[in-house]
């Protein structure tokens with residue numbers, strides 16, 4: 335069985351858990367506690383020298399970086415597909431995912447916030463303003479693309495979940511921790527409802543994980 339190195343509240347681990355569940359792949363859950371900086375210790379860095387969760391280990395193969403792992407899953411386990419057949423639509427779905435993966439999540443990552451807090455002397459109010467700025471900016475862009483391209487149905491692309499939903503739902507969870515009200519983006523809010531009706535998304539939720547506390 336594959337091993338999934340994960341932290342329950344990590345957005346990047348969350349998106350990978352959703353993708354694994356949608357593909358019907360079971361993985362042994364190995365918690366790495368970011369609160370105690372377990373990810374920066376030698377034991378975990380022997381698995382991922384970058385010191386980030388998630389990591390996915392499949393026998394001798396060690397996979398890191400959630401976008402690369404999710405793309406690997408898609409190629410190694412093509413069914414059910416999380417990317418459309420149409421080349422141009424695949425680029426569009428990857429663009430939606432990249433709004434979250436490149437332009438939202440990295441700005442609100444733990445190490446960035448820790449630096450703002452401890453080395454740049456920012457208080458909780460400033461951190462909150464920082465995070466909500468980038469989260470709102472990203473959701474605005476995501477919603478605008480969904481509206482403009484008219485390719486969504488129950489999910490971001492038609493009526494089957496895709497990689498875009500995988501990234502979106504994990505980011506919504508993270509945004510709620512910063513008290514961002516998702517109802518401001520009606521298309522996204524509806525898609526979230528539809529995703530959360532599915533077991534694959536429910537079981538991937540942070541509070542369903544063995545290390546949730």
Ligand SMILES: N[C@@H](CCC(=O)N[C@@H](CS)C(=O)NCC(=O)O)C(=O)O
Pocket residue numbers: 343344345346347368373385386387388398399400401443444445446
């Ligand atoms: N680009 C990486 C980012 C991974 C990442 O940022 N993981 C976070 C948890 S969501 C982490 O391990 N952060 C450790 C830290 O910031 O100290 C990926 O997508 O896998």
